[in-house]
């Protein structure tokens with residue numbers, strides 16, 4: 588039995604086991620329609636590239652994945668999301684995108700989705716966002732990170748090879764560089780991760796490169812620096828119970844959801860003693876994914892590039908910028924495990940090869956995250972899972 592996209596909004600199962608039981612004896616994956624319609628009114632302008640790609644977005648209900656889905660659709664591409672909703676939200680998937688509830692570790696289901704979708708039109712590109720990404724968590728639970736980030740990718744690559752998908756865009760991270768000496772990271776720098784998160788992403792990068800060589804794939808590896816902010820629609824943003832990143836934690840303090848912000852460490856080898864990072868707006872990052880997907884399809888060659896703003900701000904500077912916009916309390920606390928002192932992107936390669944240039948500054952990042960979080964509090968968005 589071939590399952591079709593459902594005509595009426597589905598009651599969304601929370602787990603694959605639930606999906607199976609609802610589907611009775613069928614083992615075919617269901618393409619589900621959004622429970623809450625999240626329609627993008629200004630969508631479907633044609634891409635500047637002139638391409639119309641069909642893109643599988645694995646992890647497309649999560650933070651960066653959903654912003655990329657928005658930008659893909661805004662650029663006239665066709666999108667199908669595959670996500671287990673472990674940290675994502677189905678409400679983050681716009682109604683213009685197809686949606687399958689499934690786990691990246693479930694090779695059988697991934698293969699079925701690829702086969703089922705290919706019957707109407709094969710995927711041109713697959714994008715991978717289904718990873719665990721919290722540095723301190725990776726230090727305490729390294730095996731979970733290897734399982735999800737390395738084994739999960741192996742499963743996905745195996746399904747892509749079997750399904751004939753030839754282009755993959757992969758979310759990597761500045762954490763692959765480890766402790767840099769100068770602070771500015773260039774793609775050709777040595778990669779010596781200092782935490783399990785960075786190690787798993789580096790292993791994943793290498794797995795992609797070897798698989799690409801063996802099976803004739805094109806790939807884009809995108810090394811993110813510190814991603815924050817929310818889409819201008821405020822329909823999507825970073826929506827999680829357990830927030831660990833600096834910008835949303837500042838906003839929680841500013842919105843009275845936490846007593847104060849703690850600054851982790853003031854004795855690093857930096858001018859003010861706090862860690863320096865490169866903050867990039869999630870929409871800028873998402874647009875880079877669209878460009879990277881188009882680039883590898885057009886040029887049939889691999890791409891590895893940093894995505895950041897090219898500017899570093901210390902934690903103290905971010906706090907000061909935020910204090911000029913909002914009021915909140917802060918205090919210094921001990922260092923956090925696994926934090927390198929300084930990570931700043933050299934973004935010349937993305938500028939040169941993709942023509943990409945981040946458009947949104949730190950103030951826009953802070954304001955959009957604040958606005959999104961205020962919207963969550965006012966109950967216009969479903970609560971975190």
Ligand code: UDP
Pocket residue numbers: 722813831832833834836848849850851852862863864902923926
């Ligand atoms: N940070 C902090 N207080 C917090 C959260 C983060 O001082 O409540 C610091 C953290 O130690 C690091 C920087 O902010 O130096 C960025 O951390 P984040 O978790 O946002 O991203 P990461 O660089 O770890 O990916």
